[in-house]
Amino acid sequence: MTRVQPCRRWLAPAVWATLSIITTLHSRPAFAHEVLPTIADFTVADNQLDLTLSLDVEALIAGVDLSSPTSAAGPKEMAAYEALRASPAAATVKRFEQFWPEMAGRISLSADGTALKPTLRALTPPNVTEPDLARIFTLTMSFALPPSAETVSVGWDAAFGPLVLRQNGVADPYDGYIEPGNVSPPILVSGGGAPGSWTAFHRYVLIGFDHIVPKGLDHILFILGLFLFNARLRPLLAQISAFTLAHTVTLAAAAANLVTIPSSIVEPAIAASIIYIAVENIFAKGMSPFRLPVVFVFGLLHGLGFASVLQEFGLPDGSFIAALLGFNLGVEFGQLAVVGAAFLSVGVWFNRHRLYRTVVVIPGSALIGAIGAIWLIQRVA
16 A cells, blocks of 8 residues: 555646646637638739738638637637638628728728728638638738838737738838737838848747647647657657658648648648557557658658648748748747657656556547547548
8 A cells, every 4th residue: 555655646646737738728719720820912003002811801700819829719709700601602701891891990001100091902702612721711902102102011900810911013022920919010112121031030930839839739739649659758759850850851842832732631631640649659568660650651741731831821032941941940849848848747757657658648648539530520521
C-alpha cells in the first residue's frame, strides 16, 4: 500500500493535465470554420479607389465575432450562420443588401487623413463551394478620392477579423497584414510602400505561429499524438524532425505553385493521419522501423495544409523567400510551444512512471483519435 498511495497522488493530476491540453481545444462554443483573413485588393485610378474583398460575408451578417483566432460564437450567431449557409447563395446576396448600411459604417478608409464613405458595387457568390469550408463571396466597393490624394489608410471593425491588404497596379505595391480593429499605415497611392524583407519575415513568423497556436487544432492534435507516443526527448525529437522536414518540403513546393492538391483531399487526409497516430499509440509496444517514415509522409500532408493558408492570401512578390521562411519558422515555434506545454504539464515529471502509458498515453490517444474520426466524417460528408 505504501507504494500505491504516491502513485495515486500522481494519477489524478497526470490524467487531468493530459486531457485538459486536448479537451480545452473544444471547451468553448466555436465557429464552424477556421478564421482566415479577408483578402482585400485595391486599385487607384481616375481619383477613385476600387476595393475588392474575398470574405466569409455570411459570418459577418450572422454577427459572428471574427476577431478571435478560433472565433467563438454563441448559439444565436451560429444558428443564423448555419441558416445562411443552408440557403442558396442568392438569398445571402439579398440579405446582404439589408446588412450593407451597417457594414459600411464599420469600414475605415481615409485619404490623407480625411474619412471617405464607400459605395457598394456588387456582392458575387463563389462559383465553387466545399461543404466543410466557408463560402467565400467577392465584395466590391469604391471610394471617391480627392484629386490631390497622396496616401490612403484602410481598416475595419475588429469583429470583422484580420485583413490582408494588397495594392495593385503600381510599382513596389503595399502588401500588409492588418490585425482586427487596426488601421493600415498611410499607403502611397503612387506605390513604393512595399515592405522590406525583414518586415515581411517578421510578419510571417507571427502568421505562421498563429496558424498553429491557437488556430491549427488538427496540427496541434497530431503533435500531441507524437508527444504521447514517447515523451522522452530522443524519440520525440526524431519524430518532430521527420515531421518538420516533410512539411517544409511541401509547404515550399505548394507556396511556389509547384504542387496543387484540393483541400477536399488534403483535409480528410490530415484527419486520417491523426486517427492513425492515435491508434498506433494505443496498440504499438515500441517505436517500429516504420514510425518515422509514416510521420514523414503525414508531414507532407500537413505541409499542404499549411500551404493552403499562404495560397489564400499569397506571399509578397518582392519578399517571397523571406516571407516563406518566416511562415515556416513561425510554424516551428508553434509546434515547439505545443510540445513544451505538453512536456511541462506531463512529460517532465511523469513520462518515466510505469503507469504513464496506462493513464496518459492510452486515454489521451483515444480522445485524440475520436476527435480525428469526427473531423474525418465531417470532411468527407
